[in-house]
Amino acid sequence: MASENLFAHEFSEEHDLELEQAMETEADEPGETEEPPEVVDETPDSPPEESTTEPLADKPVTVTNGHKPSADHEAKMTQLPLARIRNIMKLDPDMQVATNEAVFTVAKAVELFIASLSRESYTYTAQSKKKTIQKRDVEMAISAVDSLMFLDGAMNF
């Protein structure tokens, strides 16, 4: 599962931000453990999310020093990491500069997008009297909603 290996091969300092964020999540919602076991197996150098707060405490200071407060701050406003969003935006070869506000807006928009696609997908799940969203529910939602046309052809993986 390629998508499960998100955190496995990170070099940039983003990694720490995300790890930090993930750890915060763990602290907030102890019931929600998303880290799949295989990721832990593959990354001996990246501490598992279950680890104590110690790495959380000193890591950001050593690695991101001055950036830490801002990352912290932003973490409160967007759940998605802004650095990652900016990287995705940079995929557009025509994009030269984007303001922080623009990146923030895209991050927030993506969050809204995920929520609305999830709700839309769930209507199909509920229609078939199920509780768990399946991939076909997402696909049905995508083909039913006009504004999601852009996803056609981008979803085969």
Place this chain on the structure above:
Amino acid sequence: MVERIEDLNLPNSVIARLIKESLPESASVSKEARAAIARAASVFAIFVTSSSTALAHKQNHKTITAKDILQTLGELDFESFVPSLTQDLEIYRKMVKDKKESKASKKDTSTTAENANASTTAATEDATE
């Protein structure tokens, strides 16, 4: 710089949380469905960016601003996102501004301790506030 394609994926744990928060308590999501939603989210980000870039270029500016993003979302049939995003953006702006100001005032107080000239700086600061 993007080192590998995985760097373009959005963090799974965050995606899972965002999905969960938008659904009724009893609902859950399969791994495949979550991956599909995550993928759609990345594609959406690219889509919005390239549309905004096109828009900015049409208006002869190079820098993509929040305004470009909002305008693009409206044009792409996501105008329902715009009011909430506008609100978030205001909070974000205020937060950035507050952060700058608190940084400035911190610098101020530290110089006051060592430097008599700092009082002039502080006065200027007061005047701007």
